Amino acid sequence: MRRLLIVIPYVWLLALFIVPFLIVFKISLSDTAIAIPPYTPTLDVSAGFGAIRDFFLELDWENYIWLTEDDLYWKAYLSSLKIALISTFLTLLVGYPIAYGMARAPEEWRAMLFMLVILPFWTSFLIRVYSWMGILSQEGYLNQFLLSIGVISEPLVILNTNIAVYIGIVYTYLPFMILPIYAALEKLDISLLEAAEDLGCSRFSAFWLITVPLSKQGIIAGSFLVFIPTIGEFVIPSLLGGSRTLMIGKVLWEEFFSNRDWPVASAVAVVLLLILIIPIVLFQRNEQKQREAGK
């Protein structure tokens, strides 16, 4: 029985991660072809041992070498990293005060505030991103509002710029930042802040010396939860970003569906995954630490 319990997650991992990964990895080592599926070679196990050997001989690292030759790719990776870093930081900046406010709100309000934070998940992500187009476009609500109160005389160009991408990412991933920070702040014992003040801290320095360090785990968890999916984000940059918004998710999409170059697209995906392994491992380690500290 115990063995079964251990086996289940491994089976899960094998079926939903390792096997698909191996398939993608195999495609990334193939060449494009005008065929269905659009790459060669394909593995035909029934054709005997010689065919399988030929299949392996035909695989090569060509596509990975290609990724290093065309500077589009590493620029896209770097740009994604940059956008992910900046939007994680912005999400933290917006999310922390919200989480703080929630944790300090009267107990009877908290459940409702919690609901409000996760409420957006009840509508489709796509619809929510589309509605941002309606808000941010030149004839959108935001510009109409700003024009009507006279703050601006010309409509602002926000949609199809990186600013719109940041807005979209911060909006979409905010709950992932708020919830872990809220969880950390809610546990914080108020008497610690009183003790700090008693020992001569101002409210402000008590915040930096006590509240922030004690919510560190929440900040780290939230940041990874935003950073990791943002790197590969595709929908937000393609709907809200402009043609100059370069993100690896978009490149990936174009390789797959516009160029129909599955092998290169797969190579892009594999490299993306390798890049993501680092923050994922760091995230895991943070979670582990938190669990140990909680004991």
Next chain:
Amino acid sequence: MALDAFAPWEDPTAKPLIQFQNVTKRFGDFTAIDTLNIDIFEREFFALLGPSGCGKTTMMRMLAGFETPTEGSILLAGQDIAPVPPNKRAVNMMFQSYALFPHLSIWENIAFGLRRDRLPKDQIAARVEEMLRLTRLEKFASRKPHQISGGQRQRVALARSLAKAPKLLLLDEPLGALDKKLRQETQFELMDIQEKTGTTFVIVTHDQEEAMTVASRVAVMDHGQIIQVATPDVIYEAPNSTYVADFIGEVNLITGKADPKGDALHMHWAEAQPAIVGAPLEGAQAGQELHYAIRPEKVSISAEKPTDAANAVQGKVLDIAYLGNISTYHVELAGGQIIKAQAANSRRISRRAFTWEDDVWLSWTATAGVFLER
């Protein structure tokens, strides 16, 4: 006498360090502190005693600045402290829950307040080492609070509040988690610190022995009110109410009717028993209901009726509580009243003079107990 020298509360010209003036604190419609007035003087060791929930911590929190009085005002050295925020008060508090910073080591916890004062590094280090030595925590300096025992945590909290050597130190049950020996040693350390630094201490304790040992004065509280403030010996020997008498130490309480006779006061309390004779109580009217309080150690026990005692009653030993150095005899009188008497165990237990069911005489002098109106 050196002991009598420190009694500023008896000096009408002395200026109190802390004054509570008609302070009331309400949480919602619950009154935690009820029109409280006290003066606490500089260099005092002021002990707050009272049952759980009577408002001791609330009083301290008002002094430290975490609660503001709903009514009335608190003066520190003559100044109303209401507008002064906690970090600007020369007051440190040791929290009942310790409130140690979990992300900092013991060393950093103790240094926390000193660092806020921007003292030079070597001065901070020296002070922290001193505090660690005082509380015997040298070995644990680099540990985090969750890596030490409850008693050790309590000592860290104490060290942290002592480190800044404040004018006024508020200790909310500072020694409760320590074993008896360490507690006594720390008590003496506290008294020593107080002697050296002239700090004024307000200390909450549930341990009346501790209050007796360290306090210059003791305040007994109940339901947000102060019932009596006095020196430990007065609290013990001359409580102003049955509540105080009962709260501090063991006591026999007898209720009866007053009968003033010349310069003595008699109290009739049972048909078949002689009246209790004691020192007069001012304003006691004949027939008025009175209480008589007498400590068990003031009641002597004997086999024969003593000839010269002002009060003597006969009874039967119901129970004996052996406490090592002393024994408490529970003696039932003819009317059913039980009186406790204590006797020193100067002999081995097997050779003690009285045992269960023995008929004995209890006696005490006219000044041994006190009459109380409430």
